[in-house]
Amino acid sequence: METRPVKSFSRLMRKVALQLMLLFALILFISSVRAEAAASPVVKLTAEEQQWLDNHPGLKIGIRYTPPLVMTGEKGEGYRGVSIDYVERVEKLLGIRFNLVNYPTWQKLIDETKNRNVDILVTGTITLDRASFLNFTKPYLQLHNKIIVRKDIENVTLTMSELAGVKVVAVEGTAIYKFIERKYPEIKLVPVKDELTALESVSFGESYAAIMEISRASYLIEQQKITNLAIAGDAGYLYNFCFSSRNDWSELNSILSKALDAIPEKERKEINSKWLYDVTPSIFSSRKFWAGAGFVFVVTAIFLIVIWNIALRRKVARSTSVIRREVEQLELAESELRRLNRTLMVLGKSHELLMQFTEEISLYNAISKHLVDVGGYKSASVILVKAGGLSTVAGYCLNDSESAADIWLGPESRVSSGSGKAIESENIHIERSMEGLTESGGGDDTSSLAIPLWGEGRIIGALEIVSTGRDAFDKEEVSLLTELTENLAYTVVSIRLKDEHRAAEELVKKLSQAVEQSPVTIVITDREGCIEYVNPCFTKVTGYTFEEAVGKNPRVLKSGVQLPEFYKTLWDLITGGFEWHGEFCNKKKSGELYWESASISPVRNSDGEITHFIAVKEDITDQKKVFDELQRAKAEAEAATIAKSSFLANMSHEIRTPMNAVIGMLYLLQQTELSVNQKGYALKAEGAAKSLLKIINDILDFSKIEAGRLQMETIPFLLSEVLTKLTDIAPVTIGAKKVELLISASSEAPDFLI
Numbered sequence: 001m002e003t004r005p006v007k008s009f010s011r012l013m014r015k016v017a018l019q020l021m022l023l024f025a026l027i028l029f030i031s032s033v034r035a036e037a038a039a040s041p042v043v044k045l046t047a048e049e050q051q052w053l054d055n056h057p058g059l060k061i062g063i064r065y066t067p068p069l070v071m072t073g074e075k076g077e078g079y080r081g082v083s084i085d086y087v088e089r090v091e092k093l094l095g096i097r098f099n100l101v102n103y104p105t106w107q108k109l110i111d112e113t114k115n116r117n118v119d120i121l122v123t124g125t126i127t128l129d130r131a132s133f134l135n136f137t138k139p140y141l142q143l144h145n146k147i148i149v150r151k152d153i154e155n156v157t158l159t160m161s162e163l164a165g166v167k168v169v170a171v172e173g174t175a176i177y178k179f180i181e182r183k184y185p186e187i188k189l190v191p192v193k194d195e196l197t198a199l200e201s202v203s204f205g206e207s208y209a210a211i212m213e214i215s216r217a218s219y220l221i222e223q224q225k226i227t228n229l230a231i232a233g234d235a236g237y238l239y240n241f242c243f244s245s246r247n248d249w250s251e252l253n254s255i256l257s258k259a260l261d262a263i264p265e266k267e268r269k270e271i272n273s274k275w276l277y278d279v280t281p282s283i284f285s286s287r288k289f290w291a292g293a294g295f296v297f298v299v300t301a302i303f304l305i306v307i308w309n310i311a312l313r314r315k316v317a318r319s320t321s322v323i324r325r326e327v328e329q330l331e332l333a334e335s336e337l338r339r340l341n342r343t344l345m346v347l348g349k350s351h352e353l354l355m356q357f358t359e360e361i362s363l364y365n366a367i368s369k370h371l372v373d374v375g376g377y378k379s380a381s382v383i384l385v386k387a388g389g390l391s392t393v394a395g396y397c398l399n400d401s402e403s404a405a406d407i408w409l410g411p412e413s414r415v416s417s418g419s420g421k422a423i424e425s426e427n428i429h430i431e432r433s434m435e436g437l438t439e440s441g442g443g444d445d446t447s448s449l450a451i452p453l454w455g456e457g458r459i460i461g462a463l464e465i466v467s468t469g470r471d472a473f474d475k476e477e478v479s480l481l482t483e484l485t486e487n488l489a490y491t492v493v494s495i496r497l498k499d500e501h502r503a504a505e506e507l508v509k510k511l512s513q514a515v516e517q518s519p520v521t522i523v524i525t526d527r528e529g530c531i532e533y534v535n536p537c538f539t540k541v542t543g544y545t546f547e548e549a550v551g552k553n554p555r556v557l558k559s560g561v562q563l564p565e566f567y568k569t570l571w572d573l574i575t576g577g578f579e580w581h582g583e584f585c586n587k588k589k590s591g592e593l594y595w596e597s598a599s600i601s602p603v604r605n606s607d608g609e610i611t612h613f614i615a616v617k618e619d620i621t622d623q624k625k626v627f628d629e630l631q632r633a634k635a636e637a638e639a640a641t642i643a644k645s646s647f648l649a650n651m652s653h654e655i656r657t658p659m660n661a662v663i664g665m666l667y668l669l670q671q672t673e674l675s676v677n678q679k680g681y682a683l684k685a686e687g688a689a690k691s692l693l694k695i696i697n698d699i700l701d702f703s704k705i706e707a708g709r710l711q712m713e714t715i716p717f718l719l720s721e722v723l724t725k726l727t728d729i730a731p732v733t734i735g736a737k738k739v740e741l742l743i744s745a746s747s748e749a750p751d752f753l754i
Contacts, residue, residue, distance in 0.1 A: 043093045043262045052251040061098045062109045062118035067219045069123045070273040082275040083122040086140055090259040105193055107173030121244040125175045135253035137260050139240035145176045146214045149234040158232040163187050166208040169198040176211055179237050196220050203228055211235050215276050346375040350484050354491045364394030372396045375466050382463035383419045391413045419462045422450035426459055432470050447472040451485040455493045521617040529553050541619050543589030559593050561585035573598050594621040656696050664688045687725045716754045
C-alpha cells in the first residue's frame with residue numbers, strides 16, 4: 001500500500017530535478033551569451049572615421065618604462081602592464097595594430113611628441129601645457145601622487161607645505177614635477193631620470209622625500225625589496241591617465257574615445273586589479289594600532305604569566321638551574337657555529353660581488369651591505385684618506401629599532417678613533433667593549449675591527465666592521481677579513497685605473513676630433529722627417545691623399561722658390577729643440593704654387609728626447625695676392641702724386657711769369673694821367689691780378705705740402721683792406737648773375753690782425 005506513493009514521489013522528484021537542470025543550463029547559456037556580447041562590444045565609427053583609420057596604418061604609440069603601466073615582457077620580449085592591456089583591447093576593438101616605440105626618458109618622449117614623431121601617448125596625464133599639442137580622451141585610470149620618505153624620520157605624516165626648504169626629488173618632465181615647480185617654489189626640487197632613481201635617492205639618504213604616483217612606487221619598492229621607505233602623505237595631485245593624441249588629427253581622438261568607451265567596466269576592473277597593488281593604507285600599518293594592540297597583548301600576557309607562574313612556580317624552581325646550564329652551552333655552541341658560518345659565507349660570495357661593480361662608492365656600499373646582511377655584523381663602513389683628512393664615504397648598519405639592515409646615514413666627518421689609529425699606524429686595530437652605538441646612547445658590548453686599505457703603495461683608507469660581543473674577531477676571523485680587504489683594495493685600484501684610462505681615452509678622442517676637423521693643415525713626422533700623419537685639411541689643400549703622403553718627406557711639396565739655405569736653417573732650428581715660424585711657397589700635386597704660414601715644433605717624450613715634429617700650416621695664398629696688389633697700387637698712387645705735383649709746379653711757374661708782367665703794366669698805367677674812372681678800373685684790375693697770383697702761389701704751396709717742404713709764416717694785415725679788395729674783385733667774378741653780395745663787419749672786431 002505504501003510502495004505506490006513512494007514511487008510516485010520518486011518520479012516527481014526526478015522530473016523536478018530534470019527541470020531544474022534544464023533551467024540551470026539555460027541560465028548558463030544566457031549568461032555566456034551576455035558575457036560574450038559584453039566582452040566584444042561593437043565600436044561604431046562614422047564612414048569618415050573609418051576612412052581616416054584606413055588611410056593611417058601603423059600609428060605610433062610612444063611609451064616609457066613606467067611600472068606597472070608599461071614594463072618589459074617576462075622573457076624580455078614585448079611589453080606588458082596596465083596601459084599595454086588597454087592598448088591591446090583598443091587594437092582588438094578597432095581591428096588594427098599600433099607601433100610601440102620605447103623612449104629612455106619622459107622628457108625625450110614629450111619632445112618627440114611635440115615634433116609630431118609620436119602619434120599617441122598612453123601613460124600621460126592631462127595638463128594645460130600639453131593641451132597645446134595634444135587632444136585627450138576620458139581618463140581610463142586615476143592614481144594619486146604620494147609623499148615618500150624614510151621610515152626613520154620623526155614625523156611620518158607630512159603635507160607638501162611642510163617640505164619647504166628640504167631636498168625633494170621627482171622625475172624630470174612629468175606632470176607632478178611641473179606641478180611642484182609651479183605651486184611650491186619654496187621646495188628644493190631636484191630632477192631625476194626615473195622613479196627608481198628617486199626612490200634610491202631617498203633610501204640612501206641623498207634626498208629627504210620623493211614625489212611620485214603611488215602604483216609605480218609600490219611596484220618598485222616591492223620589486224627592488226626597498227624596506228626602509230614609507231608613505232608620509234598625499235601630494236594633492238591626481239594623475240588622470242588617458243589616451244593623448246596629436247591635436248592636428250581630431251579624428252584620431254574621436255576614434256580612441258569611442259574604443260575606450262566600448263570597454264566594459266567589469267573588464268576595466270579586471271585589468272586594474274591584475275596589475276595595481278593595493279595602495280590604500282591598512283589599519284595594520286598604523287603605529288597607533290600596533291601600539292594599542294601591543295598594550296592589550298602585554299596586559300593579557302602579564303595576566304596569563306602571573307597565573308601560569310603561580311601554578312608552575314615549584315616546577316620552574318626545580319628545573320631552572322638545569323635549563324640555564326643547557327642554554328648557556330647551546331648559546332656558546334650556536335655563537336661559535338654562527339661565527340664560523342658567517343665568515344665562510346662572507347668570503348664565499350665576496351669574490352663574485354667584487355666583479356660586479358665598476359664604480360668605487362657603489363662597491364663600498366655593496367661590500368658594507370654584504371658584511372651586514374650575509375655576515376651578520378652590526379655595521380660596516382669605508383673610510384678614505386682625503387685632502388682635508390679622513391672621511392666616511394659609504395656604510396651599512398643594523399637599525400636596532402627595526403631589526404633590519406639600513407643605509408648608513410651618518411655624516412661624512414663621522415670617523416671612529418679605531419679607523420684613524422689603523423690608518424695612522426698602517427696596522428689592523430681592534431677595540432673591545434664599545435658602547436653607545438645606538439640612537440638611545442646605550443647598547444650591548446661590541447667590538448670594532450679596522451683594517452687598512454692599501455692601494456698603489458700607500459694607505460688609501462680603512463674598512464671598519466663592528467660586531468656584537470666583547471670577544472668578537474678572533475685570529476682566524478681577522479685573517480679571513482683581511483684577505484677580503486686586500487681583494488677589495490685590489491678591485492678599487494683596478495676601478496681607479498680604468499677610470500683614469502677612460503678619461504685619457506676621452507681626451508685623446510677629443511684631441512683627435514679637433515685635429516681631424518681643424519681648418520688648418522696639420523702634419524706629423526718622425527725624427528727623420530718622414531710623414532706619419534696628415535689631417536683632411538692637408539688633402540684638401542695639397543691634393544695628396546693620406547695614403548699618398550704617409551711615408552714620404554715633406555720635400556714633395558718643395559716649389560724651389562726658397563733657397564736650400566732656407567731649409568737648412570729651418571732644420572737646424574727644430575732639431576735643436578726650438579720652434580720655427582715663417583712662410584713657405586709650396587707646390588700642390590697639380591703643380592700649382594701656393595703660400596703657407598707655418599709653425600713647426602718638436603715633440604718630446606718623458607725623457608725629454610725629440611721623437612716627432614708637428615707642423616701647423618695655414619694657406620695664405622689669397623692674402624699674399626691681396627698684399628702684392630696693394631703694394632702695386634701704392635706704388636702707382638705715389639707715382640701719380642709725384643707727376644701731379646710736378647705738373648702743378650711747372651704750370652704755376654709758367655703762369656706766374658706773364659702775371660707778373662700784367663701787374664707791372666697795370667702799375668705803369670696808373671702812373672699816367674688817367675680819369676677817376678680809369679684810375680679805379682686800373683686799381684681793380686691790379687687787385688684781381690694779384691688775387692690770381694696768390695692762387696698760383698697757393699697751388700705752389702700745395703705742391704710743397706705734398707713734397708714736405710712748405711714753411712708757414714705769420715704776417716700782419718688789415719681786415720678792412722682785405723674786405724675792400726674782396727668787394728672790388730667779386731663783382732667782376734659774379735658778372736651778370738643775379739646775386740647780391742653784402743659784407744658786414746662788426747664794430748667790435750679789431751682791424752689790425754696777424
